[in-house]
Every structure is written in structure tokens, then in C-alpha cells.
Amino acid sequence: MQHETLVHAEDMGSPDGVLLPVPPVRLGRDAPYANYALGAAFDEMFSSDGDVRDHCAALHGRLATLPPEELIRRQQACEQSFLQQGITFTVYSDKQATERIIPTDLLPRLVTAAEWERVDRGLKQRIRALNMFLRDIYTDGRVLKDGVVPRPMIYGSKHYRREMRGLPVPHGAYVNVCGTDLVRREDGAFVVLEDNLRVPSGVSYMLANREVVRRAFPGVFRAAGVRAIDHYPQELLATLKSLAPFQEDVSIAVLTPGVFNSAYFEHAFLARQMGVELVEGRDLLINDNVVFARTTSGLKRIDVIYRRVDDDFIDPLIFREDSSLGVPGIFNAYRAGNVVIANALGTGVADDKAVYAYVPHLIRYYLSEEPILDNVETYLCREPKQLGYVLANLDKLVVKAVGESGGYGMLVGPHASVAEREAFALKLKADPENYIAQPTIQLSTAPTFVDGGVEARHVDLRPFILHGEKTTIVPGGLTRVALRRGSLVVNSSQGGGSKDTWVLSA
Numbered sequence: 001m002q003h004e005t006l007v008h009a010e011d012m013g014s015p016d017g018v019l020l021p022v023p024p025v026r027l028g029r030d031a032p033y034a035n036y037a038l039g040a041a042f043d044e045m046f047s048s049d050g051d052v053r054d055h056c057a058a059l060h061g062r063l064a065t066l067p068p069e070e071l072i073r074r075q076q077a078c079e080q081s082f083l084q085q086g087i088t089f090t091v092y093s094d095k096q097a098t099e100r101i102i103p104t105d106l107l108p109r110l111v112t113a114a115e116w117e118r119v120d121r122g123l124k125q126r127i128r129a130l131n132m133f134l135r136d137i138y139t140d141g142r143v144l145k146d147g148v149v150p151r152p153m154i155y156g157s158k159h160y161r162r163e164m165r166g167l168p169v170p171h172g173a174y175v176n177v178c179g180t181d182l183v184r185r186e187d188g189a190f191v192v193l194e195d196n197l198r199v200p201s202g203v204s205y206m207l208a209n210r211e212v213v214r215r216a217f218p219g220v221f222r223a224a225g226v227r228a229i230d231h232y233p234q235e236l237l238a239t240l241k242s243l244a245p246f247q248e249d250v251s252i253a254v255l256t257p258g259v260f261n262s263a264y265f266e267h268a269f270l271a272r273q274m275g276v277e278l279v280e281g282r283d284l285l286i287n288d289n290v291v292f293a294r295t296t297s298g299l300k301r302i303d304v305i306y307r308r309v310d311d312d313f314i315d316p317l318i319f320r321e322d323s324s325l326g327v328p329g330i331f332n333a334y335r336a337g338n339v340v341i342a343n344a345l346g347t348g349v350a351d352d353k354a355v356y357a358y359v360p361h362l363i364r365y366y367l368s369e370e371p372i373l374d375n376v377e378t379y380l381c382r383e384p385k386q387l388g389y390v391l392a393n394l395d396k397l398v399v400k401a402v403g404e405s406g407g408y409g410m411l412v413g414p415h416a417s418v419a420e421r422e423a424f425a426l427k428l429k430a431d432p433e434n435y436i437a438q439p440t441i442q443l444s445t446a447p448t449f450v451d452g453g454v455e456a457r458h459v460d461l462r463p464f465i466l467h468g469e470k471t472t473i474v475p476g477g478l479t480r481v482a483l484r485r486g487s488l489v490v491n492s493s494q495g496g497g498s499k500d501t502w503v504l505s506a
Contacts, residue, residue, distance in 0.1 A: 103497030122373030159348030233273035
């Protein structure tokens with residue numbers, strides 16, 4: 001496949017401001033691709049025979065012209081920008097240093113307009129069905145009566161909140177902010193790995209990545225026609241305002257657990273970008289079932305709370321009585337209709353990894369449509385036959401605890417030792433309802449700047465869906481990357497990093 005690639009002269013170091021041709025280049029063994037290895041997984045830049053994909057030709061051509069020391073300089077500039085902004089993430093399992101700069105990769109991941117159009121339609125379909133499901137299980141329970149989803153699985157979930165039964169939710173939108181994790185199959189098609197419906201994080205890193213990578217490759221960025229994402233904070237603000245019963249002078253606050261939370265930077269960033277209050281539980285008080293924030297100018301009534309605090313800690317009078325993160329009495333204010341909480345309490349039951357397996361059925365049940373985006377094949381260990389298969393094939397499967405996130409409570413069978421698999425088998429037998437299993441998906445690979453060169457690393461994609469009076473998805477998302485060679489774990493808490501995601505206009 002032949003390509004004639006054009007890049008801006010400012011990226012080439014040319015003084016004349018014209019477009020310069022870059023000769024077509026296949027994957028070779030020259031710098032910076034000396035250690036680039038194509039495997040069985042779909043590669044974002046190269047076809048299986050080593051040809052550069054058409055939409056990646058400009059970026060590939062640009063990288064071929066830059067010496068390693070210049071790539072290193074640009075990578076360091078990205079990291080320095082993150083350091084100056086205080087973009088950090090807390091790793092609670094690290095005994096030496098818990099506060100770290102989010103590792104960001106210099107090289108963007110490119111998605112074509114046609115691919116994104118399918119993703120956009122599929123995610124909007126999925127969020128509609130999930131919200132209808134949540135409304136159903138907290139009202140009539142029709143989906144349970146019809147046997148589409150097992151009743152014990154819902155009522156036995158630790159994320160099901162009986163206190164939410166019968167409570168009205170604006171626009172029937174229980175989930176207002178959703179981060180759905182997508183991966184590519186070997187054929188290049190995007191499929192859903194999991195839904196994150198409680199307090200999904202990462203959007204601030206998506207926006208920060210865009211700023212530093214756009215500065216690193218300004219000419220290629222402009223020539224590629226990358227679709228904008230910087231309007232996300234205003235779209236979030238509009239979504240939150242749409243949840244209030246009135247549209248004028250809506251007072252909004254972002255509720256954070258505080259500075260020691262792993263995503264505190266994001267909470268502060270979004271509050272600042274939206275121009276709303278950033279509060280901790282101790283900053284709020286309830287008077288006559290109305291929520292007020294303590295400010296330097298006195299008490300201020302709050303109408304909508306974008307909470308970044310888990311259900312268990314939101315109100316010590318209703319949930320965990322030892323919580324110091326929430327606000328005593330806030331649930332009564334919510335129940336009285338005097339404040340809206342986004343996302344609604346109890347949404348975690350729908351991103352339970354066991355419920356995930358039923359989402360295609362829910363789409364057919366509620367929407368009478370076929371799913372646009374497929375699920376990854378999933379085995380429910382609660383089913384004896386499927387449990388037997390999982391136990392017999394632990395060396396080939398990824399096993400996950402249904403209520404965990406962030407890469408915790410899981411076993412990656414092919415990378416685990418015999419002793420680790422045997423120990424996990426005992427957990428499965430003792431509590432099968434707490435686990436699901438999936439085939440080991442290779443995840444697609446993308447060019448990543450590592451150790452002075454460009455190497456293939458596994459990636460996923462987390463787009464962010466906003467749902468209120470309408471549904472909005474900014475074109476892009478957080479591409480998470482497994483920085484260790486061969487690793488499939490992309491979570492920041494487990495050593496992963498992030499990339500900018502360029503959705504192209506054409």
C-alpha cells in the first residue's frame with residue numbers, strides 16, 4: 001500500500017511554512033521502530049503485514065523524521081506539564097510512594113470517523129437501556145418478573161439500594177456520567193469490556209493529554225482534522241443543570257472525599273472548569289431537608305450535587321455510620337426532592353460484572369433492538385456448568401470479582417503461576433457468585449514511546465457518556481495503556497498510563 005503523506009512545515013523544522021511530502025514507509029527495523037513487534041492483536045497503526053494504516057500515515061511519517069533525542073525532549077515536556085499542573089494519581093498499594101504523576105504517552109491513538117460513528121451510536125443505545133433497567137428494578141421490577149435477569153442476582157447485590165425504591169429520578173436518568181471501557185477484537189471491531197456507572201474517573205486526564213500532545217505535534221494535529229473535546233466541562237455543566245426542576249440560577253457543587261482521594265485533581269479540575277463549588281462533606285449542612293454549602297460569603301443553597309463519593313459513605317445516618325466523608329441527612333433531602341445527586345445512588349447494581357453479561361438481553365428487552373456494540377464473552381461462575389468450565393481453564397481466562405474495579409480482585413490466568421491459580425480456584429469454589437470469567441483478550445496495540453524508542457503496547461478506550469435531558473458523548477476518550485511490555489493491565493493503579501485519543505473528522 002503506497003502513501004503520499006503531508007505534514008506541516010513547522011513540525012519538520014522548515015522555515016518556509018509550506019507542506020512537505022514524506023515518503024511512504026512500512027514498518028522496518030530503523031529508529032524509532034527498531035523494537036516494534038507486531039503480534040496476534042490488532043495494531044492501531046500497522047496492518048498485519050506491516051503497512052501503515054491510511055489514517056495514521058501522517059503521524060507515522062512525522063515520527064520517521066524525528067531523531068530519538070527530540071522525541072525524548074517532547075516526552076519530557078509532556079511530563080513536565082503534568083508535574084506543574086499537579087496531575088497525580090494515588091496508588092494505595094505502594095508502600096514507598098503513593099502519590100504519582102499520571103504516566104502520559106507522547107504518541108496519540110487515532111480513531112477514524114467511521115469507527116467513532118459506530119461507537120457513538122452503540123454507547124448511546126447502551127446508556128438508554130441501562131437507565132431503563134435501573135428505573136425498572138427500583139420501581140415495577142418487570143425485568144425480574146419476566147425472568148430476563150435473575151432476581152437473586154439483583155437483590156443480593158451489595159450495590160442494590162432498597163432505599164431508592166420508588167424515588168423519582170429526573171428524566172429517568174439514574175446514570176448521568178458513565179465511562180464505558182472498550183477494547184478491540186483481533187478483527188479491529190470495538191467491543192464493550194465493562195461499564196463504569198458509579199463514579200467513573202479519568203476525564204481530566206483525557207483533557208490534559210489533549211493539551212500536551214497537541215503542543216507536541218501541532219502540525220500533524222491540525223492537518224489530521226482532530227475533533228474537539230475541550231467542551232466536555234460545559235457539556236457536563238449543561239447535563240447537571242438539566243437535572244434541576246428549574247433551569248435558571250441552578251446551584252451546583254462537586255462533592256469530593258478530599259485531597260487524599262486518588263482522583264482529587266480531577267474533582268478540583270472539573271469544579272474549576274465548570275465554575276461551581278468544590279466541597280467536602282464537612283462543607284455541607286442540612287437544614288429542614290435543604291442542602292447548604294458553607295462559603296466565605298455565608299450559606300449557599302445547593303440544588304445539584306455531582307458526587308465523587310461512593311454510596312456507602314454519602315450519608316452516615318442511612319449507610320455506613322462510621323463515614324466522615326458524607327453529609328448526615330443528605331439522603332432525606334434527596335428523598336424530599338430538594339437536591340439532585342448525580343449519579344443517583346444505587347447505580348452500581350447495573351455495572352456489576354455479572355449484570356454486564358445480561359446487557360445485550362436488556363437492550364433487546366427494553367429497546368427491541370440488536371446491540372450495536374458486542375460484549376466480550378462472559379462466563380458466570382454462579383452457574384455450576386460455567387463454573388466447571390472456568391475451573392478447568394483458569395490458565396486461559398481472566399477472572400474478575402463482580403463488584404471490584406481498578407484492576408483489583410482479578411486473576412489473569414495466562415500470566416499467573418500455578419500456585420496463584422490454585423489459590424484463586426479455592427476462592428471461586430467458596431464464593432462462585434462473586435466472580436465472572438472472560439477469555440484473555442489481547443487488546444489492541446498502539447505505538448508508545450518507551451525507553452527512547454517506539455514500541456507496541458496494549459491499550460483500551462474509555463469514552464465518557466453524559467445523560468440527562470439528552471445524551472452527549474464528546475468525540476474521544478481516555479486511552480489507557482499498559483506500559484510494561486506484554487502486560488494487559490492498563491489501570492493507573494496497576495502501573496498503566498494514558499494517551500490522547502484523536503477522533504478524525506473524515
